[in-house]
Amino acid sequence: MGHAAAIRLEDLTVSYARHPAVHHLSGSFEPGTMTAIVGPNGAGKTTLLRAIVGLQPSEGRLVVSGAARGQIAYLPQQAEVDRSFPITVRDVALMGHWARTGPFGRLGPAQHRAAAEAIAAVGLEGFEDRPVGTLSAGQFQRAMFARVLVQDAPLLLLDEPFNAIDAKTADHLLSIVVRWHREARTVVCVLHDFDLVRAHFPRTLLLARAPVAWGSTTEALSPENLLRARAMAERWREDAELCERVA
Numbered sequence: 001m002g003h004a005a006a007i008r009l010e011d012l013t014v015s016y017a018r019h020p021a022v023h024h025l026s027g028s029f030e031p032g033t034m035t036a037i038v039g040p041n042g043a044g045k046t047t048l049l050r051a052i053v054g055l056q057p058s059e060g061r062l063v064v065s066g067a068a069r070g071q072i073a074y075l076p077q078q079a080e081v082d083r084s085f086p087i088t089v090r091d092v093a094l095m096g097h098w099a100r101t102g103p104f105g106r107l108g109p110a111q112h113r114a115a116a117e118a119i120a121a122v123g124l125e126g127f128e129d130r131p132v133g134t135l136s137a138g139q140f141q142r143a144m145f146a147r148v149l150v151q152d153a154p155l156l157l158l159d160e161p162f163n164a165i166d167a168k169t170a171d172h173l174l175s176i177v178v179r180w181h182r183e184a185r186t187v188v189c190v191l192h193d194f195d196l197v198r199a200h201f202p203r204t205l206l207l208a209r210a211p212v213a214w215g216s217t218t219e220a221l222s223p224e225n226l227l228r229a230r231a232m233a234e235r236w237r238e239d240a241e242l243c244e245r246v247a
Contacts, residue, residue: 004031005071005155005186007052010061014044014051020209021047022058027205027214029188031066034181036201036217037190040233043207045190046077049157052188066154067186070099073153075144077160083133083140090128092143093118096150118149123172138169145173156180158189162196174200194221208232 007029014022022044029035037045050056052064053074064072073096093115097107119128122142132140141161148156158177162170178200181187191197197204197217204220206212208229213220 004065004184005067006031006065007155007186007188008061008063008065010063012048012051012058012060012062014047014056014058022051022207023210025060025207025211027211029186031186032181032184033203034177034187034201035189035203035205036197037188037205037207038192038194038197038221039207039212039229042209043229043233044209045207046159048207049074049159049188049190053157064155071153071155073148073151073156075148075156075158075161078137078140078144078164080159081140081144083135086131086133088129088131089119089124089135089143089146090115092132093146093150096147096152099151099153114150115146118146119143121149122146122176123169138165141165141173142169145176149176154185156185156187156189158187160190160192162191162193197221 009028010026012022012025013020025048037048039045047056051058051062053072054069094107094111096115096118097105097111101107101111116128119125122145124139124142124146127135127139132143135143145161161173161177174196177187177189189201191201198221201217203215204217205214206220206225206229210232212229212232213222213225
């Protein structure tokens, strides 16, 4: 597997029933970079990830290079995942192979070994047969990270991966994200903790439905840009029917 994945956006607009969620976004997530996406609530951060992974229709140009559709690892927010389905931690980890085998493909000893190693890497040894519905939020997020580890993708899209989990788990999972970056994978992560972003993410996209800043984290999260993002959020019109560029 190569680690040269990149995403290029040109005047990208993503809407729900013609209501703009992200509009007129241009820029690139360069190969091997680790970028945080931040912004006010409702800024379109999750919508952007869903558009990149192909779960949300978009207009404009969106080009993913260096990674086929099955080589994009997407970790949604926990609230989007149905934990009532009767599957175990081992089942979740094995799902990481689906991009290569399909959901009904035959898994051999090597695939099961990779899942076991991923479960151990996220600190869930001994939980292999536990139903996911019995896990704490932190344990479930570890299981989801095990799935991503098994997928072994060059491009990783993570939506609030440290939200609503304990500090110890968050630190452990952050170390895995940092390791992915050191392995020259391309990491894009929606976050709300500015201190965490400043400490660990070299690049930041500050989004308020429209782009506010995109570049080095120090520059993107300047006081001026944060004030501008807040002002843009306050001017949102939820009843807007068309996505129109405002001069």
